Amino acid sequence: MKPIRYSIVPKQTAAHLFEVTVTVAGPDPAGQHFMLPVWIPGSYMMREFARNIVTLRPFSEAGRNVRVEKTDKHTWQAAPVKGALTLRYEVYAWHMSVRAAHLDDTTGFFNGTSVFLSPLVTKTCRAWSISRSRRAPRIATGAWPRHCRKRAARSATASANIAHRTTTS
Numbered sequence: 001m002k003p004i005r006y007s008i009v010p011k012q013t014a015a016h017l018f019e020v021t022v023t024v025a026g027p028d029p030a031g032q033h034f035m036l037p038v039w040i041p042g043s044y045m046m047r048e049f050a051r052n053i054v055t056l057r058p059f060s061e062a063g064r065n066v067r068v069e070k071t072d073k074h075t076w077q078a079a080p081v082k083g084a085l086t087l088r089y090e091v092y093a094w095h096m097s098v099r100a101a102h103l104d105d106t107t108g109f110f111n112g113t114s115v116f117l118s119p120l121v122t123k124t125c126r127a128w129s130i131s132r133s134r135r136a137p138r139i140a141t142g143a144w145p146r147h148c149r150k151r152a153a154r155s156a157t158a159s160a161n162i163a164h165r166t167t168t169s
Contacts, residue, residue, distance in 0.1 A: 002026035006116055013105045016094040017054065024119045027085040034087065034117040035075040043099050049114040050074040056089040091115045
């Protein structure tokens with residue numbers, strides 16, 4: 001299995017923007033689909049998390065821009081690429097519910113379902129890192145799914161991005 005790596009960084013706290021990066025090491029050769037759910041377990045109301053994606057920039061391992069098309073209100077498809085595919089996007093986070101994401105000058109939190117575009121057809125555990133600068137707020141999120149913790153801890157490629165590790169710059 002090839003890894004999927006996530007990174008989330010508070011980009012502009014006053015504008016309530018997280019910058020999220022997802023890299024898929026082995027994207028679908030026909031063009032990788034990504035989606036955000038429209039609901040989360042325990043809250044079956046339609047949430048429409050995708051409306052909070054402000055910008056979306058896909059690029060190849062070589063750094064070339066990749067065409068992406070929104071196929072419905074919560075799914076995107078990137079054009080086929082050779083090698084890894086990375087999406088860098090901004091998420092507007094001004095929702096005080098634990099079901100979504102919030103970011104301001106003092107606090108930041110998110111629920112992964114509301115910020116992490118999920119590659120479809122890929123069966124692997126995800127690894128993410130949380131970065132913050134000395135001036136940025138503290139960031140908090142939920143724990144990894146139990147079935148992924150051991151796999152991530154054993155994986156040399158995921159060990160640099162074990163869940164909940166914060167770094168300062």
